[in-house]
Amino acid sequence: MQPVIRAFCASALAIVASASVVAAPMDGPQSARAGWHPAIQSAYDLLAEETNQLAEQASTYCAEPGANDRERLEQQWRDAFMAWQQVRFVDFGPVENNNLAWQFQFWPDPKNLVARKAGYLTTSDQPITADLIEQSGVAVQGFPMLEYLLFDKPFSTGKHALPATHSCALLTTVTRHLASNSKQLSADWHHFKTPYLNTEAYQASTIKSAMAALEILEERRLAKPMGLRGNGKRNPYLTDAWRSGTSLLSVEATLRGLQQHFLPDFLELLKQKGELQLAERIQRQFDAALDNFPEADRPMTALLSDDNAFRTLQGLYVDVSQLTTLVNDQAAVALGVVRGFNSSDGD
Structure with missing residues (x-):
């Protein structure tokens, strides 16, 4: 990024933070x-x-x-x-x-x-x-x-x-x-x-970013190549790392990144809202999705081309889909977060 652009962005953020936002209680x-x-x-x-x-x-x-x-x-x-x-x-x-x-x-x-x-x-x-x-x-x-x-x-x-x-x-x-x-x-x-700390809107931004990641994971990184969307044909070339055979390793990394860097404080927010059972369900569902690995740590082509192996992929998809529903629907409603337009458009 050019220094001038970077300085402008930082300055603009600082102005917004100081002029229009009151720090939330700790x-x-x-x-x-x-x-x-x-x-x-x-x-x-x-x-x-x-x-x-x-x-x-x-x-x-x-x-x-x-x-x-x-x-x-x-x-x-x-x-x-x-x-x-x-x-x-x-x-x-x-x-x-x-x-x-x-x-x-x-x-x-x-x-x-x-x-x-x-x-x-x-x-x-x-x-x-x-x-x-x-x-x-x-x-x-x-x-x-x-x-x-x-x-x-x-x-x-x-x-x-x-x-x-x-x-x-x-x-x-x-x-x-x-x-x-x-x-x-x-x-x-x-x-x-x-x-970031002094702008309350970034709470929703962080939650929405996780919601978008799960939605992309379910719909674009799993459902489409599995043939569950579109023309119904399995196609490994729709995945995002098919040349290296690491599409599913990257799925696991995304889930572990969310689990490590997002989930702890997200669950704490739910508990503060009195949603203890929902928080526990989301925790269990993260664990369930990750339990598909290392069985799913194979090239997508191998799992798509064999019906027996495909069942492993189906199990992963179901677990991710259920996780997406818990976070993007139930938890989002509990926290008052409305899913909006995703400017990353799949990236």
Whole structure:
């Protein structure tokens, strides 16, 4: 994000917070935000750490490629991608600046724009620079582009496959861009603390972001590829990490991120409203959804192509669907939160 834009956003938030918002009492909504802020901060810090290690591993691999270095690079991509999945549910605040969420993960990609952009950049004589990546759009700048370079089978058997010089230049430049964005996002969330704690509306924003994440998880990341929506045909290519076979690992990471960074203070809010039984049901349903793993920690293609294996996926879908109903309907009503338009549109 450009410094001028960042400064303007921070200034605007500070003005809104001081001019129109009265701080909530610490035993009320602000106490939830006081828990959510450091929890989300820890997730952003982890993302910054993992993407920095990814950039370093990419540079190491491209400087002196080796089989072990390639394996370590692929694993580091997975580690960084899962760190993003854990905090992907936050769709407000600093992550809104400069379409950062889309820079981390351009998805859905119905026109296969990532592959088209990669094809152009890896075959072009144009030097791969930070400015070029900055100007090439969100389809180039994040995890899906790196996933393509590392895991796409046709690309990996072609003449431009890693560690080809131009492809390595693209790999290292994108990883540095990703690491820079992660570091800045972590810093911006830290500076966002005062307006976040002192602006009561951010309680609803945080809850809505979790609600949107569950809705996307149920409808777009599970139901659509399972053939439960649309034309009724199973299609693993509708998932968000099919090239690397980590679509369901990322589902698990999202659920664990919500459980760790959102759920504790959310349940406390429900208990403050006298909704103890509902809080306990939501806790149990989170546990039930996560109990599907590690059985479901397999490529989506394998689970969609075999009817016996598909039952595992069906069990996960049912558990996520029930969890979504408990949070998005019953808990939201109890807390007076109205689900609105989701500007992230699936990301």
